[in-house]
Amino acid sequence: MTPFAPHVYADRRRRAAAQAAAAGLDGVVVTPGPDLTYFLGYPASTAGERFTLLYVPAAPTGAEPDGVAQALAVVPRLEEHDLRQGAVGPVETLAWTDGEDEHAAAARLLHPGGRYAISDSAWALHVLGLQRTLPGTVWTPFTRALPLLRAVKSPEEVARLAAAGAGADAAFAEIVRRPFAGRRERDIATDLDALLREHGHEQVDFTLVCAGSNGADPHHEADDTVIREGDMVVLDFGGLADGYGSDTTRTVHVGEPTAVEREAHDVVRAAQRAGVEAVRPGATCQDVDRAARRVIEDAGYGEHFIHRTGHGIGLTTHEPPYMVEGETTPIAAGMCFSVEPGVYLPDRFGVRVEDIVVAFDEAEPEGARRLNVSPRELQIVG
Template sequence: MSSVFAERMARLRAAMKQTGTGLVAIGPGSHMQWLAGFYPHPDERPCLLLVGPEKAGFLMPALNAEAARLHSDLPMFEWADATGPDAALSAAIDAIFPQRTGRIVIDETMRADFAFLLADALPVLPRAFTQDTLGLLRSIKDEDEYRRLKACALLNDAAMKAARAALKPGMTENAVAEVVRGHFSQNGGQPLFWIVGASENGAHPHHATGDRVLKTGDAVVLDIGGRLDGYPSDMTRMAIIGEEPEGYREVHAIVERAVQAALAAAKPGAKASDVDRAARDVIADAGYGDYFVHRTGHGLGIDAHEPPYITATSDVVLEEGMVFSIEPGIYLPGRFGIRLEDIVILRADGPEIFSELPRDAYVA
């Protein structure tokens, strides 16, 4: 196990001790990727990384075991299709969790049948999800994660510049999206998503980019993201085709003030709901509260959406090193939508923005 993953395992065990956790069970996915550096092909065959106070190992389908050993020196408790996983799981629990005391933390993203298999094997112990153990550790990024996120954000900036430079009347939303996808693919990244919403389509926060033709006077939402070196990016900017629609400048200014208010509220020790409230109050006070229809932000790490979530109801206390979006918006049905989104990492004195692109509307 490399020093990075050994250090993460040690941090997890410290969190387990602090929370009275006897066993952490992780399925194939981003939790396993973060802790072990890989995950096997995810299918219906039960596969778990089990972490106890002193030992850890994999419940592993036999057909994946040899490949998994190329990535990890942890013990493999193998099972074959002909025999099923029950005996291997029992052996893994005996070796890794012999005391059978304390609560079990279950990866909330694993398949339900994997979770039920584990629950049936340990039926009387209390259970929890990862929010105060592995999930909390993942939400606080280390320097290597910061470096990867920053690099992907800069690639995202370049993809946004390419898309904006290509904008012209007569293009379709899909044609703009193709510029975004092409830029990521041609520069070592993978495109993840591309929302291009012209005027009335931009009033739908999760508009499905289509064949709407851009025309003079359109306000265009550009929400794009990609992946580079295992980590994603996410950013939203606005563009105007020729001339801004009526009322656009006022609404853009309100959303910008909401971004600035949220940035000012984002401090270590603040609650996620404080940041949401700061943005939401600006928009509500301007008379557009009913048109801000989503949360203010979400975390970003291995996953494009992960904790912490910046919502009105979240009592999560923000900590230095957390990475999340600030993305208030106003959506006026039949007219246009405006969303301005930046990803930030929380420092001791407040948020550092990853993107280096201004939030001003680009005029094509």
């Protein structure tokens, strides 16, 4: 991932500090994963068991105590050099050594009885360790305490998401020119992986290829199923390009579809359009779900739409906010998320159409701009 300028990460910490103060928190504890990358530019692995954290103390707008503009991190001594070299901008470190109580080291920055937001991806081992070391402390998930912080993208972040989406669109344009009939799902998935990398992705997270009755399973993993003439095939693929995600789904058909298959696809495409058009000033996340779901229910397929309509995207391909009933978060300018309704008929076939959209930007100030522009009509492949 090409890093942003140092001031970008400092500004993000300032915004987190201000939002934490407004939420009545004492600070934010950031652990390895996308949050640490977001605030520090340091892509620390989430696989290691040793405890690393970045601490952002709460501070009203305009106040900048140590640890806000100046990053303050607790880190294993053997990884201190890597963090200092990998972070964008200066960082002050508090190092601990194997054999020491790592949670006690972190507790030097915090206080018992405090209220803190902590990264959603924090290990339970460390959350429990902090609870033991800091009795009476209240912990809340980062995305619940600061729901709009990472969800609202800057223009620079949207540009990276758009570039990732363009790479996914280019991969789709090439895959539909290749033969499907007689090949395994796994072969098409391998081709998609290579095409995504060819078009700018450094990481491929998924290449779902779901032929025939496998399409009725929204998360079917490509296997040795041979694709045959007459199959509907759901293609769902994406990953990271320059650190930001792509995620798109198109449904193709091997040869001419039946009337029922074409009808189901038309319904899903109309539902997807309705979901995108539901992004309007004053709309909430659940309004997107309701709009898409209403089209499918009115067509008689309601029981076969079995998942939420969308999810946020950014440094990861799935993140808050979620376009689902009960999610009353207002849609804000700069939010980027998927709109991906589907219909899944058990033992028969599935259909899904998915685009990433950005809300209320300069191109669509009163609605959503699609970051995927590949054809949504049912494509016929050979």
